[in-house]
Structures are given as C-alpha cells and as structure tokens.
Amino acid sequence: METSTIDALCRQHLLPGVARPHLPASKLHGMLMGFMDLVFEQGGRYWVLDYKSNALGSVDADYDAQALSAEMAKHRYDVQAALYGLALHRLLKSRLGPAYDPVQHLGGAVYLFLRGIHGPAGGVCSLALAPELLNQLDAMLEPNPLS
Numbered sequence: 001m002e003t004s005t006i007d008a009l010c011r012q013h014l015l016p017g018v019a020r021p022h023l024p025a026s027k028l029h030g031m032l033m034g035f036m037d038l039v040f041e042q043g044g045r046y047w048v049l050d051y052k053s054n055a056l057g058s059v060d061a062d063y064d065a066q067a068l069s070a071e072m073a074k075h076r077y078d079v080q081a082a083l084y085g086l087a088l089h090r091l092l093k094s095r096l097g098p099a100y101d102p103v104q105h106l107g108g109a110v111y112l113f114l115r116g117i118h119g120p121a122g123g124v125c126s127l128a129l130a131p132e133l134l135n136q137l138d139a140m141l142e143p144n145p146l147s
Helices: 003-013 025-032 065-074 077-099 131-141
Strands: 038-042 045-052 106-113 124-127
Touching: 003 025, 003 077, 003 131, 025 077, 045 077, 065 077, 065 106, 065 124, 077 106, 077 131
Parallel strands: 045 106
Antiparallel strands: 038 045, 106 124
C-alpha cells in the first residue's frame, strides 16, 4: 500500500478542512497491526466503534466536536477508521454477497472518547465512510498481476 495515496484519500474523504500531520509509513504499519474494539449493527447498518482514552483537558467543555476532530486528525485516527471500515466493507461483501450495498449497510466509524462522555459532543466523533474511499482502498489491496 502506498502511504502517500492513503494519506491523500483520507484527507479528501475524512475530516475535511482539519489540519493533520502527514502519514509516515511507520504509522501506517502500526495501524495495520491494530484491532477493532467493536462492530455493531443498528437499524440494518453496521458500524466500527473504537474507544479512546485520550486526555484533551480537565473540564467537560474541552471535549467539544472541534476538539475531538482535531484529536482524530493529530493521531491520524482518520486513517485507522478508513482501514477498519475497509475491513468491515470486505466482511459485509463476503457475508451479504450480491445483496450488499455499502450505502444501505455500512454506517461508518464511531470514536468514543471515554473522558469526554459528559462533554458537549458526548465524547463521540462519527465518520461517514464514503463508498468511493473504500473502493479506492480496496483496489489498492488487489494483487498486482505484474509483480
């Protein structure tokens, strides 16, 4: 997987307008070794949920939507969400077969910042995972017939 391409795709599709560091290859490698905390279904849509214990401040007000988005970008959790979403996308394609429609069945990624549960955003940062993003990432994992 080309790290710069993944970085560009995530910047295009996730957390628009939020500044973030460039994605080094070593960071991507660590994300490929991670585990989803939870996959759940709500109303026929499937979601990835990841718990975070990051400290953003000492009062509930420090955990507003803008602060959560900034923390997501700072640690490149957007990339983690994209990779977890891709794994769920592939699982749903294999389990649901031709009936699978990502627009209908794939909810996205939810990040629950536990220390911010009483904050203005309830500690929740939710990311929609566009089918275009998942399809482009999926294509990057297809075997290269020339190699």
